[in-house]
Each structure stands twice: as C-alpha cells, then as structure tokens.
Amino acid sequence: MQAPRFTIRAALAAAAVLASTAAFAHPKLVSSMPADKAEVAAPQKIELKFSENLATQFSGASLVMTSMPGMANHAPMKIAAKVAGSDDPKTMVITPAQTLAPGSYRVDWRAVSSDTHPINGNIAFTVK
Known part of the structure; x- marks a missing residue:
C-alpha cells in the first residue's frame, strides 16, 4: 500500500520547519562568572557562557x-x-592584563554563532 502523499508532505514540511528554527537560533547569555551585578574579589578571569557554540x-x-x-x-x-x-565552544573568557582595582566594571560582549547574526549585551560587577 502506498503512503498518502499528504502525510509525506506534512512530515517533510515539519522537518524543514524544525531544521530552519535550529539554523536561526541566536546565542543567549546563559550565565557569567562573576554573575551580573555581583560584588566580588578581583577575578583573574571573567567567563561568559552562551546557549550556542560561538x-x-x-x-x-x-x-x-x-x-x-x-x-x-x-x-x-x-x-x-x-x-x-575556551575548551567549551559555548564559553568566552576575558582575562584582564592586570589585577582589577576596586570599583565597578562592565563587560560589553558580542556573540556570534553559526547563524552569523550578532547578539550584543553586557554584564556589570563590582570589585571590592
């Protein structure tokens, strides 16, 4: 028995929609170390973790x-x-050239994943 053409077309259309959705996903900041708005001792490095490979x-x-x-x-x-x-393709590492002095800091980031669409954002933290 032959499968109805409608069923095959519907399955192909659904697969195309799912594939295009994945292809157009944009990276989102998932977490940062230090965390946004945190008060911390001077970090040796700042890590930004994203939802997509960068x-x-x-x-x-x-x-x-x-x-x-x-x-x-x-x-x-x-x-x-x-x-x-970093070893994790979803992580960006910012390493200050010198120890950070007490004060407030902002990291302005730009993340691009396989869809090549840039996403910008920032986090802020305070060094005590």
Missing part, C-alpha cells in the same frame, strides 16, 4: 571600569584584557 573569530568583548571609589565623576575607562574561547 564563532570565536566574530565574537568578542571589552572590559570597562565604570566607577572608582573616591572619584565621583570617573569616566568609563577601557581595561586591557585578552578575549578568547
């Missing part, structure tokens, strides 16, 4: 000091840091 050649981050104790009008200051992938 295209490291198109992804990146910058570390900015946004305030410093005793300086009321501290302008945001970019901090030298190395940005790299």
Whole structure:
C-alpha cells in the first residue's frame, strides 16, 4: 500500500520547519562568572557562557571600569584584557592584563554563532 502523499508532505514540511528554527537560533547569555551585578574579589578571569557554540573569530568583548571609589565623576575607562574561547565552544573568557582595582566594571560582549547574526549585551560587577 502506498503512503498518502499528504502525510509525506506534512512530515517533510515539519522537518524543514524544525531544521530552519535550529539554523536561526541566536546565542543567549546563559550565565557569567562573576554573575551580573555581583560584588566580588578581583577575578583573574571573567567567563561568559552562551546557549550556542560561538564563532570565536566574530565574537568578542571589552572590559570597562565604570566607577572608582573616591572619584565621583570617573569616566568609563577601557581595561586591557585578552578575549578568547575556551575548551567549551559555548564559553568566552576575558582575562584582564592586570589585577582589577576596586570599583565597578562592565563587560560589553558580542556573540556570534553559526547563524552569523550578532547578539550584543553586557554584564556589570563590582570589585571590592
């Protein structure tokens, strides 16, 4: 007996929709270390974990000091840091060039996965 054409077409259409949905998924920030809005001792590295594998050649981050104790009008200051992938293709690692001084920091990130659509965001934390 031959399968009805409608059933085969419906199955193919459903498979195409599921495949296209996966292809157009965008990376989302799942967690960070330190956590967003956390108060921590100076971290040696900052880790951002995403929901998708990252295209490291198109992804990146910058570390900015946004305030410093005793300086009321501290302008945001970019901090030298190395940005790299890790053994986990969903994780971006930001390593400051020097120990972070007490103050408030922001990490501005850009994540690109296999769909090549960039997603931007940031986290903030305070070093005590």
